[in-house]
Amino acid sequence: MALVAYLFYQMGESSYKKTRLKGDPFISGNRPSKDPRDIHVGGDNLYWGFIHALRKYLDPLVEGHTGIVNDYVYWFVVTLAFVLVFLYLLI
Numbered sequence: 001m002a003l004v005a006y007l008f009y010q011m012g013e014s015s016y017k018k019t020r021l022k023g024d025p026f027i028s029g030n031r032p033s034k035d036p037r038d039i040h041v042g043g044d045n046l047y048w049g050f051i052h053a054l055r056k057y058l059d060p061l062v063e064g065h066t067g068i069v070n071d072y073v074y075w076f077v078v079t080l081a082f083v084l085v086f087l088y089l090l091i
Contacts, residue, residue, distance in 0.1 A: 032039045051058060
């Protein structure tokens, strides 16, 4: 694995020169703040568009999650039974 990583490293741009601003995050042309909390993008902001677009699909799924392990095992067993019956009828 280390050999593969080294080969990828060798294939990289050899003329790259690390300067003071290279590697800083790009925030619409503005210089980033020194405080890392100012440039952190939370998961709720990052996935807002997906969650908003799929709200009709995701809301019933969220309501179905009870947090009780027995419910999850029940749904796993029922789903596995359907899959096995389907495969039995298919073959």
